[in-house]
Amino acid sequence: MIEPTGARSDAATIIFNLPDYRVIGVDVLAFGQRRIRVESVLEAGCRGCGTISHRRHSRRFQRVRDVLVAGPVEVLWRKRRFFCDESECPRKTFAEATPQVPAFSRSTARLRTALVDAVIRSGRSATEAATAFGVSWWLVQRALNTAVLELSERGHAVPGDAGFGSSKDTDAADVLWETCIYEMSSSGMKI
Numbered sequence: 001m002i003e004p005t006g007a008r009s010d011a012a013t014i015i016f017n018l019p020d021y022r023v024i025g026v027d028v029l030a031f032g033q034r035r036i037r038v039e040s041v042l043e044a045g046c047r048g049c050g051t052i053s054h055r056r057h058s059r060r061f062q063r064v065r066d067v068l069v070a071g072p073v074e075v076l077w078r079k080r081r082f083f084c085d086e087s088e089c090p091r092k093t094f095a096e097a098t099p100q101v102p103a104f105s106r107s108t109a110r111l112r113t114a115l116v117d118a119v120i121r122s123g124r125s126a127t128e129a130a131t132a133f134g135v136s137w138w139l140v141q142r143a144l145n146t147a148v149l150e151l152s153e154r155g156h157a158v159p160g161d162a163g164f165g166s167s168k169d170t171d172a173a174d175v176l177w178e179t180c181i182y183e184m185s186s187s188g189m190k191i
């Protein structure tokens, strides 16, 4: 069955397939490297008060690390900053954020998920995963650490909890934790 893709979708956006973004341009750089320019299609809510704003203050391109798309790509997000018109709100302006690229993040959620999967499900070391995805070891380690925190927030037992080791849910947390400890100790970090 063919799903309708909506009037705003275009071939590049469909192929790139980053949720809540559309492709606004593609450049081919030296050595065949591709640069993909995207913008968010979500409405922007103020991080201070949640008010939706359409009054744009400025915009600039931000580099975002992403998964390989038929090879490495450089992704530039044309990120907008908006005025907050809520008089009680202490923020006068705010930059947009999305589920894929939350505030202060410089990588996509789908990349962080892929990195965790590479280490946890495919059994690669963080260094191997970093090399395969063309990112730093630190980014892989941060993704692993975040995954442990998210498991904890969703109610999974993690090391330090009384119930750790007593539930089948701990399998994933156990592997994540051991991987984090191993990677941090083998890199010489103090734990």
Ligand SMILES: [Zn+2]
Binding pocket: 046, 047, 048, 049, 050, 051, 084, 085, 086, 089, 090, 091
């Ligand atoms: Zn506000």
